[in-house]
Amino acid sequence: MRQLIIIGSGPAGYTAAIYAARANLQPLLIASSVEFGGELMKTTEVDNFPGFPEGIMGPDLMTRMQQQAERFGTEIVYDDVTELELTGDVKRVTLGSGEVHEARAVIYATGSAYRKLGLPDEERLSGYGVSWCATCDGAFFRQKKVAVIGGGDSALEEATFLTRFADTVYLIHRRDSFRASAAMQDRAFADPKIEVIWNNEVKHIYGDEKVTGIGVVDTVDGTETTLDVQGMFVAIGADPRTHLVHGQLDLAPEGTIAVDGRSSRTNLPGVFAAGDVIDPTYKQAATAAGSGVVAALDAEHYLAGLEDAEKAAAVPASV
Amino acid sequence: MSTKEVTDASFADDVLASDKPIMVDFWAEWCGPCRAVSPILDKIAEEHAEKLSIVKLNVDDNPETAMKYGITSIPAMYVFKDGEVVKRVIGAKPKPALEADLADFIG
Incomplete structure (x- = not known):
């Protein structure tokens, strides 16, 4: 033994x-x-x-x-x-x-x-626009719009990494501040391709064959917004x-x-x-x-x- | 890496015209999970050589084919039969899970 x-x-x-x-x-x-x-x-x-x-x-x-x-x-x-x-x-x-x-x-x-969002279409569109690995999949989103969900170090790192390829990176966080380290935050805030959307949660993922957009809801006033994105990267811990x-x-x-x-x-x-x-x-x-x-x-x-x-x-x- | 490489140029001959089911592993050098699944695919190819061919396509060197099949996540393993995609497997998985996914072709 x-x-x-x-x-x-x-x-x-x-x-x-x-x-x-x-x-x-x-x-x-x-x-x-x-x-x-x-x-x-x-x-x-x-x-x-x-x-x-x-x-x-x-x-x-x-x-x-x-x-x-x-x-x-x-x-x-x-x-x-x-x-x-x-x-x-x-x-x-x-x-x-x-x-x-x-x-x-x-x-x-x-x-x-990795934690999942728990949305009905998340599994179905996994690999067809929904991703848990920006370094694996980021390059397929050249000149496209993508969303990163989360507010910790990994979310901000993924968002910054994705700006190498994507035109716009929406960084969606359900609170009004990030948990990520100061160095990560400075880098993300300074990046013109990253647009931070505070106090919002993803409620829908749209697309038949692949992701065509996501629906987010404001956690403060309940306003719903549809974002036209081709990729969604989940980094919620x-x-x-x-x-x-x-x-x-x-x-x-x-x-x-x-x-x-x-x-x-x-x-x-x-x-x-x-x-x-x-x-x-x-x-x-x-x-x-x-x-x-x-x-x-x-x-x-x-x-x-x-x-x-x-x-x-x-x-x-x-x- | 023992599995054969196919390219944008050879795709029609090597894959679409294949007379038995053929699985294409869309991969890239920088993709950690691709490196992880690669030896498993080599093993499956070896064990089921008479039923299923397995080839690799580097998505960096062959963007045309990757785009044509709408690859947005790698590793992506697509099985082609008579020139059509008949099965899609996405993401690195352990050997038993991949064998289960491919049961229709190697079972």
Whole structure:
């Protein structure tokens, strides 16, 4: 049986793997089949990860983390976890392929999934003008009008990125101020192609084959406006990916996995959690990486404790 | 990348005139999810070579075809049969999900 399995391949998962591998735990990391590398795989320049003064492309940063984890002996599997049994002393991880892996400890670092608006036509027009990835789809909106929904860092970053292609970017936010960082806001406000529409929510997405417009409603006075756009990019945040551990791990009121104080310890012995899945507040690549370190050190400590207990038990009782 | 590349120039011959169902993976270098799904498509192509061909079209180098089929989101995987689009799959998905989407052609 393995010592440690790490689930997730974002900054938290890979950093945990780097530390655990260097501690000779020979971790197995389950990276996911298509979402490996996590959220940064969908970004362009990352300018706030320390050590890269010129900035670095998100996918390149993640490839480097992966290589660093592998350099010290992490084994990586590109598959998805379909089932987890975390309650016993032996943790069982079932993959999409049907393979089952067992370990004495698990680090759960699955990050979060994009939130949807929840509109009836959102799914139908997804990929036909409705998008969750500006860097993937932005180039198809050259000289067109698009809308970005949201008010956080990712919404403003997407809006700024889309001005490379689109003629007009409507930035639609349901409040009258942004949560995004000051640097992001300054950049967005200074951009002549970005038009901010405050206090508005999307109520309709129009289009048969593809998006032809959206209907927004003023949250203050109820006025409805139709915007003629060909693309809509949704950036209204993300929810922690906890569905695999429901009923096994306790959740915090925010929906993240509950951990003990500043540690990564969950309610189950031998199960640790790290990164965005435990963090309702900061959600940065650098904080996730730090959280991965905490989890690896906690897991190492836990495994050392098990070994000590076994050694003590193996000593014959003195007569 | 083992899968064959098609272009604006070769599209009619390679895809529209194909005598068996053929899936075109519309992709680009800068698209992270495209890079993620690419090895999965290679594997599906290998496993079902007798039933379904899979080719790639770089949307940056071949904007004409991408525009003609109204591609606005990649990766976009369109299956053509007798020159017509018969199935659209959009976005990177795990192998079992893609195989389920393609069940009519590879099942």
